[in-house]
Amino acid sequence: MSKKINVGLVGYGMAGQVFHGPFITNVTGLFLKTIRETRPEKIRLANSRYPHATIVKETTAILADKEIDLVVLATPNHTHYLLAKEALLAGKHVLVDKPFTTTSAEADELIELANKKGRLLSIFQNRRWDSDFQTIKKVLSSGLLGNLVEYEARFDRFRNFLKENTWKEEDLPGSGILYDLGSHLIDQALCLFGAPEEVMGDLRIQRSGSSIIDNFEVVLHYEKLKVILKASMLVKEPTPRYRLLGDQGSFVKYGIDVQEEALKKGLTPADVADWGLEPQNIWGDINADLQGLQVTGKVKSEKGDYTGLYHNLYKAILGEEELFVKPEQARNTIRVIELAMQSNDEKRRVKYY
Structure with missing residues (x-):
């Protein structure tokens, strides 16, 4: 029988409902024991979906259990550092939703504390388990593109208004899409190519009345590779999600x-037999030379499944697998964000360090 690991989920907003609850409960061995939530409508929803879970209104109730x-x-985002610190001090393993922290100094402190306490610390970089990113890794490993010279990834939305009653629209540490969507794009790039030599950032506020970054372009410079990462809240007509040139x-x-x-829509991996499979109309297109032959056509997308992150975390806690999403990796993502902000302020490329 699988060893049971009890889980306490702090927060049942969109992240808790959509990205965490369904995957915690999809891993045999993980048991969602307690949820901390204070909003009555969220409490009702949590009770209906997870009647076995205890609902508490204070994080201390989870930490003391x-x-x-x-x-x-x-x-x-701005609460991640303090809550992660409190959880580690309480002797818990910790998974932090992205972004890890708002500064690399905070990340360094948490990594040191986790090591001191002998607890696992990881970050919810779930987009490593996206179908398209899994496909990108396979295309690159195939060698069909030859030597890669340019990689571009975008993560766009279209929301030309400001949402009401949400911290995400407030000028708080860690707010804005550089921390939000940028955390995913940067994490993926660092997974593929490692640390860059230089970072350039162009950060903008484009929506009327907004006080947070809602458009960015971050360029990571390598010796023979240019990596372009973009996101915007004002893209109505879809542009390529990925563009790889070799x-x-x-x-x-x-x-x-x-x-x-x-x-x-309320679906979970337990409800859908073909979970994470993309339809053929959004498979990628390849055009390459293969031993003198011109090869063009569709590349079938790989299966995506965020369950993989939680399954690995479970196995890592048991000591049966190496942790996939290491806190040091997430710390480097935050460092790139800091350097992109510095680059934007100083209007120049900055060295990665």
């Missing part, structure tokens, strides 16, 4: 992983 092994933080061919991919849309 000796039966809880893993604390998952699905809370506003000296032997190109790969272009439109469309976005289907999991988020399914989750927002």
Whole structure:
């Protein structure tokens, strides 16, 4: 039988409902024991979906529960550092929703504390388990593109208004899409290519009345590779999600992983037999030279499944697997964000360090 690891989920807003609850409960061995939530409508929803879970109104109730092994933080970005610190001090393993922290100094402190306490600390970089990113990794490993010279990834929305009553529209530490969507794009790039030599950032506020960054372009410079990462809240007509250029061919991919849309409809991996499979109309296009032959056509998308992150975390807590999303990696993502902000302020490229 699988060893049971009790989980305490702090926060049952969109992140808790859509990205955490369904995948915690999809891993045999993880048991969602307690949820911390204060809003009556969210409490009712949590009770209806997870009647076995205890609902508490204070995070301290989760931290004080000796039966809880893993604390998952699905809370506003600016609270991540303090809550993660409290959970580690309480002797819990911790999974923090992205972004890890708002500064690399905070991340360094939490990494040191986790090591001191002998607890696992990880970050919810779930987009590593996107269908399209899994496909990108396979295309690159195939060698069909030859030597990659340019990689572009975009993560766009269209919301030309400001949402009401949400911290995400407030000028708080960690707010704005550089921390939000940028955390995913940067994490993916660092997974593929490692640390860059230089960082350039162009950050903008484009929506009327907004006080947060809602458009960015971050360029990571490597010796022979240019990595362009973009996101905007004002893109109504879809642009390529990924564009890879090599000296032997190109790969272009439109469309976005289907999991988020399914989750927002209330579906879970337990409900859908073909979970994480993209429809053929958003498969990527390749055009490459293969041993003198011109190869063009569709590349079938790989299966995506965010369950993989939680399954690995469970195995890592048991000591059966190496942790996939290491806190040091997430710390480097925050460092790139800091350097992009510095670059934007100083209007120049800055060295990565």
